[in-house]
Amino acid sequence: MNSIQEMTHFVSLNDRDLTFFISKIRIKKLPGPWQYMGKQVFAFHRYLKGIIMFRRYSPLWGKKPELRPSYDAVIIGGGLHGLSTAYFLARDHGMKDIAILEKRYIGFGGSGRNTAIVRANQRTQENVLLYKEALDLWPVLTRELDYNLMFNNCGNLNLLHSEAAINSARMNVATAQFHGVESHLLDPVQVKEMVPALDISEDITFPVYGAMYHPPGGTLRHDAVVWGLARGAAKHGVHIHQNTEVTAILRENNKITGVNTSSGRIKSPLVLVAAGGYSAAIIYEMLGIKIPLSVLTIQAMVTQPLKPLLNHVVSSGAYHVYANQTLKGEIATGSHMDPWPNYSTQTTAHYIKHQAEALSELMPCLRGVKFMRIWAGLADMTPDMAPLIDGNHQIAGFYLNCGWGYFGFKSCAATGKHLAEFMATGSCPDILKPFHLRRFEKHRFMGETAEIVNYSPNN
Amino acid sequence: MALTLTCPVCGKRNGYEFRYGGEDKGPRPAEGGLTPEQWCSHVHMNKSVAGIQKEWWVHRDGCGMWFTVYRNTAGNTEVPEHDLSLKSQNRDGEA
Numbered sequence: 001m002n003s004i005q006e007m008t009h010f011v012s013l014n015d016r017d018l019t020f021f022i023s024k025i026r027i028k029k030l031p032g033p034w035q036y037m038g039k040q041v042f043a044f045h046r047y048l049k050g051i052i053m054f055r056r057y058s059p060l061w062g063k064k065p066e067l068r069p070s071y072d073a074v075i076i077g078g079g080l081h082g083l084s085t086a087y088f089l090a091r092d093h094g095m096k097d098i099a100i101l102e103k104r105y106i107g108f109g110g111s112g113r114n115t116a117i118v119r120a121n122q123r124t125q126e127n128v129l130l131y132k133e134a135l136d137l138w139p140v141l142t143r144e145l146d147y148n149l150m151f152n153n154c155g156n157l158n159l160l161h162s163e164a165a166i167n168s169a170r171m172n173v174a175t176a177q178f179h180g181v182e183s184h185l186l187d188p189v190q191v192k193e194m195v196p197a198l199d200i201s202e203d204i205t206f207p208v209y210g211a212m213y214h215p216p217g218g219t220l221r222h223d224a225v226v227w228g229l230a231r232g233a234a235k236h237g238v239h240i241h242q243n244t245e246v247t248a249i250l251r252e253n254n255k256i257t258g259v260n261t262s263s264g265r266i267k268s269p270l271v272l273v274a275a276g277g278y279s280a281a282i283i284y285e286m287l288g289i290k291i292p293l294s295v296l297t298i299q300a301m302v303t304q305p306l307k308p309l310l311n312h313v314v315s316s317g318a319y320h321v322y323a324n325q326t327l328k329g330e331i332a333t334g335s336h337m338d339p340w341p342n343y344s345t346q347t348t349a350h351y352i353k354h355q356a357e358a359l360s361e362l363m364p365c366l367r368g369v370k371f372m373r374i375w376a377g378l379a380d381m382t383p384d385m386a387p388l389i390d391g392n393h394q395i396a397g398f399y400l401n402c403g404w405g406y407f408g409f410k411s412c413a414a415t416g417k418h419l420a421e422f423m424a425t426g427s428c429p430d431i432l433k434p435f436h437l438r439r440f441e442k443h444r445f446m447g448e449t450a451e452i453v454n455y456s457p458n459n
Numbered sequence: 460m461a462l463t464l465t466c467p468v469c470g471k472r473n474g475y476e477f478r479y480g481g482e483d484k485g486p487r488p489a490e491g492g493l494t495p496e497q498w499c500s501h502v503h504m505n506k507s508v509a510g511i512q513k514e515w516w517v518h519r520d521g522c523g524m525w526f527t528v529y530r531n532t533a534g535n536t537e538v539p540e541h542d543l544s545l546k547s548q549n550r551d552g553e554a
Contacts, residue, residue, distance in 0.1 A: 280507030290504035295532075338462075340479035343509045344535045346461065350475065383503055441499040 060227050061234035067241055070267035071099040073423060074259055076246050076282065077275035078102030079111040080222075081401050081408065083229040083240075084416025085272060085423070090236035092417075093424035098238045099268075101261055103245040107226035109276040113377030114409040115300050115334045117313050117324065119156045119217030121176050121183045122407075124446050126434035127386060128179050131407075133431075134414035135181075135216055141413055147228030150221035150327065154312050156214040157186075157194065159362070161206035161318035169212040176214070183214045197309050197363045204361045206318040219313060219324055222409060249273075249286040249398070256397030270423055272391075272399040277378025279402035281343070289394050292440050293380045293403055297342040298335050299351050301374035305329030309365065319358040330372065333359060335406065337379060345376040381405045386446035389415065389435040391422050399423055400437075464530075464537055468522040480515030482506060483527050509533050511543065 073089060075082040078100045089095045102108070118138065120131035138151040160166050169185060176183035188200040191211045200208045230240055241263070248260040249271055258267040273279050280293040306329050315322030323333040336351040352371060360367045380403050382388060388403035401419055404411070418429045428436075439445065462474030488501050506512065511531050518524045529538040 278509070280505065281509040284506045284508070290500060290506055292503035293505055293507050295507050295509075297535075338474075340462075340474075341505075341507065341512075341514075341532050342535045343533045346535060348461070380507075440503045441495040 059230075061230040061240055065239040065241065067244070067261070067263050067266070068097075068099070068239070069265070070097075070258070071239070072097040072268065073099075073270040073272065074266055074268040075100045075272045075274060076249075076259070077109075077273065077279070078106035078230075078240060078242065079109050079274065079276050079408075080107075080225060080229065080412035081276070081404075081416060081419075082272070082274040083226065083233055084412050085274060085401070085419045086238045086416075087229050087233040087236065088417045088420035089424060090233060090238050093420055095424060096237040098233075099266065100233070100238060100240045101244045101246050101259070101266075102240070102242045103278075105242050106230055106240060107223060109278065110377050110379070110404075110406075110408050111226050111276070111412075112223060113300070113375060114222055114406070115322070115324070115332050116219045116222045116326075116409065117156070117217070117322070118151075118220050118410045119214055119313070120181050120410075121156065121158070121172055121212065121214040121217065123172050123175065123448050124386070125175050125179060126446060127448060128175055128181060129431055130411050130414050130418075132179060132181050133417075134411045137413040137417070138220055141225075141228070145228040145232045147224060147231065148221075149224045149228055151218065152220070152327070153216055153218035154324070156217035156313045156315065157191065158212040158214070159191070159198075159208050159314065159316040159318075160210045160212065161316065162209060165317065166210050169210075173212060181214070182216055183212060186211045186213050195310065195312060195314060195363075197365050198314070199362060199364050206316070217313065219326070220409075225409075225412070246282070246286075251287070251395055251398075254395055256395055269397050270399065271397060272401065272419070272423060274401045276402065276404070276408060277343070277380045279400065280380055283400060283402075287395065287398070291388060291400070291403070291437065292382055293388070294341050295343060295378050295380050296337045296339065297344060297346065297376050298337045298379040298406055299347050299374060299376045300332065300334035301347075301352070301355060301371050302326070302330040302332045303366070303369045304372050306331065306369065310363075314362070316358070316362060319362060321355060321358040321362070323359060323363075331359070331366065331369070343378065345378070347374045347376050379404075379406045383440070384445035385448035387411075387415075387435050388437055389419065389422075389432045390437040391428065392426060393437060462535055462537070464516060464528060465539075466518045466521060466524055467526050468524050469518060472518070472521060476518060476520040477516045478519040480517055480525065482508075483513040483515060511538050 072095050075086055082100050086098050086100050089098055120128055120135045122128050122131055138149055142149045160169055173183045187210050188208050192200045245262040246259050250257045256271045273283055275282055277295050280291055280295055283289050283291055310325040313324040323331050326332050382403040385405055389401050391399035418432050422428050463471050464474055464477050465471050482505050484501055488497055510533055511529055513527055513529055515527055531538050
């Protein structure tokens with residue numbers, strides 16, 4: 001038994017004891033601050049304040065705004081792309097009259113369901129630029145929003161399990177280096193030095209041939225980004241309307257005129273659909289426009305919390321698994337998609353089995369560790385695994401930003417920044433031009449994957 | 460994901476035996492006078508309905524038959540054809 005195996009055997013930190021303790025507290029009998037030998041040892045009143053905080057909840061982004069009858073711009077979807085677009089529209093383009101309309105609550109969809117990984121080692125140069133900018137933006141936004149986004153640039157380690165995979169990774173590395181993104185190849189021994197828990201022997205189904213290492217990537221707390229951007233946007237005057245469902249997008253003479261919502265009609269010359277996995281259905285249902293998307297359910301899960309054993313985001317295409325250890329100690333891991341369209345967020349035993357097999361082969365010390373939670377979200381997949389960003393194309397004033405599949409989180413800040421410029425000026429910035437919807441008629445696919453992946457319905 | 464599909468040859472089978480073949484978009488468009496937009500629409504564009512849609516499947520790990528079924532994408536269940544008139548296209552997957 002090696003040391004890591006030992007570690008994981010008796011480190012499952014749980015807060016059962018704490019829960020028991022709390023359940024025994026009777027609020028009425030509480031003394032003042034706890035004292036021992038005349039010194040305050042435990043600020044119980046502060047602890048109570050923490051409990052009360054949950055009762056008198058008021059959102060960071062201020063009180064619920066009144067729905068105005070008209071706005072300069074309406075954004076459908078209170079996810080990260082919508083929030084960041086609103087934030088930059090208000091901050092950089094002086095647009096003060098913006099409404100974000102969210103059917104449920106902000107961060108309900110992919111924004112709160114992703115596994116919080118950020119990186120800029122994509123395959124095509126059009127994509128790399130966008131993701132690189134997003135990666136550079138996190139520390140800037142942390143300061144600017146005055147909100148800790150918990151950016152942990154621990155680096156991404158992409159395991160390669162064949163000569164072909166290494167050759168393919170060479171191209172990714174070359175693209176990254178060309179654009180000034182740090183990325184390089186490692187051999188199995190170097191990989192083992194970085195992540196001792198990995199099995200680099202030949203005894204596993206897909207032995208490790210090497211890895212692509214991308215140091216500036218890492219993880220970011222996704223909820224913090226939602227809350228930080230929401231607060232930032234609200235400070236600049238953006239109205240965030242939760243529990244407000246858009247029921248129709250209105251147009252006249254091929255121009256956007258507004259939207260109907262569950263709380264009334266809103267006039268607006270600009271409408272952006274940034275509703276993540278729900279965008280495709282909304283756009284077809286409300287405007288009759290078909291877009292090249294398939295919406296699939298994607299699943300992820302976390303194990304029980306463990307002592308630190310994984311200091312990088314590790315991923316493997318062959319095992320179809322990626323894993324990183326959260327700051328709480330859980331191994332967060334994904335990600336399986338059933339390859340057919342599905343708007344439900346059901347999870348499957350099939351996947352739990354797959355994930356347990358893959359993880360315990362790659363990192364044998366995880367055998368016997370329990371999964372704590374599993375959840376699912378929606379991934380809107382394009383045939384070329386690159387997003388759809390378009391505006392003023394079918395209808396003047398109609399913008400769409402979707403098709404991110406499972407990459408939407410990594411790019412939200414940079415995309416929002418440039419999309420804000422697009423919406424404010426009406427002309428598409430160069431960095432977003434490649435993601436135009438017309439690329440499919442022109443047969444100009446992005447080539448974000450070397451071949452169509454087997455979990456896509458386009459295969 | 461707890462999906463059971465009815466193969467016209469083999470009957471009800473586990474969904475993982477099948478491969479999804481796309482939304483039913485009608486017959487392939489005629490080549491005469493076909494524009495890139497029409498072709499693109501037929502090949503790539505989807506309605507992505509959150510509700511009941513008609514779609515193609517192939518019994519990949521079985522008899523190899525191609526067939527269409529109605530499935531509710533909101534609840535991930537097959538909808539038998541005789542039930543279609545009973546169920547409205549509800550986004551929440553309820554009848």
